[in-house]
Amino acid sequence: EYFDKIKKEDKDIQAFVTLCEEEALEQAKKLDEKLSKGEDLGLLGGIPVAIKDNICTKDIKTTCASKMLEDFIPPYDATIVKRLKESGAIIIGKTNMDEFAMGSSTENSAIQTTKNPWDLNKVPGGSSGGSAAAVAAGFAPLTIGSDTGGSIRQPASFCGVVGLKPTYGLVSRFGLIAFASSFDQIGPFAKTVKDCAISLQAIQGNDPFDATSVRCEVEKDYLSYFERGVKGLKIGVPKEFFMNGLDSQINQSVQQSIEYLKKQGAMVEEFSFPISQVGLSAYYIISSAEASSNLARYDGVRYGYRTKNYESIDDLIINTRREAFGEEVKRRIMLGTYVLSSGYYDAYYKKALFLRKKISQEFKNAFKDYDVILTPTCPVLPFNIGEKVDSPLSMYLSDIYTVNVNIAGLPAISIPCGLSEQNLPIGLQLIGDHYTEGKLFQVAYNLE
Numbered sequence: 440e441y442f443d444k445i446k447k448e449d450k451d452i453q454a455f456v457t458l459c460e461e462e463a464l465e466q467a468k469k470l471d472e473k474l475s476k477g478e479d480l481g482l483l484g485g486i487p488v489a490i491k492d493n494i495c496t497k498d499i500k501t502t503c504a505s506k507m508l509e510d511f512i513p514p515y516d517a518t519i520v521k522r523l524k525e526s527g528a529i530i531i532g533k534t535n536m537d538e539f540a541m542g543s544s545t546e547n548s549a550i551q552t553t554k555n556p557w558d559l560n561k562v563p564g565g566s567s568g569g570s571a572a573a574v575a576a577g578f579a580p581l582t583i584g585s586d587t588g589g590s591i592r593q594p595a596s597f598c599g600v601v602g603l604k605p606t607y608g609l610v611s612r613f614g615l616i617a618f619a620s621s622f623d624q625i626g627p628f629a630k631t632v633k634d635c636a637i638s639l640q641a642i643q644g645n646d647p648f649d650a651t652s653v654r655c656e657v658e659k660d661y662l663s664y665f666e667r668g669v670k671g672l673k674i675g676v677p678k679e680f681f682m683n684g685l686d687s688q689i690n691q692s693v694q695q696s697i698e699y700l701k702k703q704g705a706m707v708e709e710f711s712f713p714i715s716q717v718g719l720s721a722y723y724i725i726s727s728a729e730a731s732s733n734l735a736r737y738d739g740v741r742y743g744y745r746t747k748n749y750e751s752i753d754d755l756i757i758n759t760r761r762e763a764f765g766e767e768v769k770r771r772i773m774l775g776t777y778v779l780s781s782g783y784y785d786a787y788y789k790k791a792l793f794l795r796k797k798i799s800q801e802f803k804n805a806f807k808d809y810d811v812i813l814t815p816t817c818p819v820l821p822f823n824i825g826e827k828v829d830s831p832l833s834m835y836l837s838d839i840y841t842v843n844v845n846i847a848g849l850p851a852i853s854i855p856c857g858l859s860e861q862n863l864p865i866g867l868q869l870i871g872d873h874y875t876e877g878k879l880f881q882v883a884y885n886l887e
């Protein structure tokens with residue numbers, strides 16, 4: 440059923456870059472046999488799942504939406520893919536994204552431009568735009584994305600679905616193609632908060648293949664949070680997230696949700712979080728620095744694209760990278776190399792690291808007073824395709840409410856909170872302290 444729908448409707452939306460119909464039907468048959476024997480199918484038994492194309496899938500092309508990896512077929516599954524399969528999920532395909540997850544609109548894909556299912560002239564957000572659009576269009580009940588600075592939450596907001604960025608380390612990054620390793624985190628998209636919670640349960644937990652993955656006990660029963668209500672919970676609203684630049688319709692919708700939470704018995708309070716305003720600058724410095732180092736591996740020698748045009752090894756590397764990386768990726772590599780070079784390291788990179796520490800401390804302080812922090816997910820409504828492609832800075836600004844969360848490694852969820860006059864989705868973000876995903880679900884469920 441899902442494949443029929445995708446084949447009919449994805450021509451217009453272009454959420455998928457690869458479909459794995461044969462493998463999926465085979466897997467479904469196996470599950471069917473298990474079912475007829477009365478065996479347990481697992482937490483996600485029989486659920487069709489689509490995966491962002493920067494997550495390695497064994498024997499299935501994983502392109503990162505880049506010419507550099509257009510023919511790359513990983514010899515192994517990412518841990519998350521392994522865990523999805525172990526819990527009975529069926530992988531139906533790979534979804535489009537901004538090249539190497541750099542972008543906020545999915546227009547930086549070297550393969551195709553995904554459209555927003557709510558309005559085909561609008562972007563679906565990014566970088567996990569394909570995964571968000573696939574859920575919104577009804578192509579899959581569950582999809583997986585990655586979030587380095589907002590790439591799950593912002594497209595979830597633009598496409599009117601739920602998107603969760605878990606605590607850094609809660610979900611293994613093994614097999615996720617690295618962008619900025621100290622920020623990158625994998626998480627789910629779904630139509631409901633409950634679906635996100637169930638899938639988190641299936642994919643989370645320590646992984647010996649990822650040295651940054653969680654070592655402490657993790658919550659095993661997120662569903663127990665759902666019926667608790669919000670009475671007595673303290674919710675902080677940082678006033679800096681509601682100042683100039685915020686679309687008035689988004690503001691209005693978020694205020695309505697705040698009123699609703701108050702009526703349900705939550706204690707909602709405004710507070711000041713001024714350091715959050717430098718988060719965007721710190722994010723783009725640190726993430727580009729890490730990207731410039733991570734992307735050094737694409738040299739045309741070991742795997743991926745190789746230029747035909749070379750006489751020396753230097754030529755080989757230079758021409759490979761010149762021909763196969765897109766504009767935005769090159770911009771990040773140059774920016775990252777610049778802020779790491781001698782003379783600029785102290786002025787930019789070190790300063791950004793200092794701010795990173797400050798931001799994390801300020802969040803810790805805020806969580807002494809509040810259970811959850813509530814903000815809009817994005818300051819603007821889904822914009823037109825092409826509108827921001829020539830203006831990287833205005834594209835970067837759409838991440839202003841999401842990046843601080845990655846800087847501090849916190850969990851955050853974006854949930855739909857109404858529609859604009861133009862019938863475009865609006866998203867609300869809830870941020871929690873490390874490993875308090877349960878509380879996020881508790882509040883988010885009440886707002887659904």
Ligand code: GLN
Binds near residue numbers: 618726
């Ligand atoms: N839009 C942000 C960027 O371009 C975030 C990307 C992401 O989270 N992968 O860096």
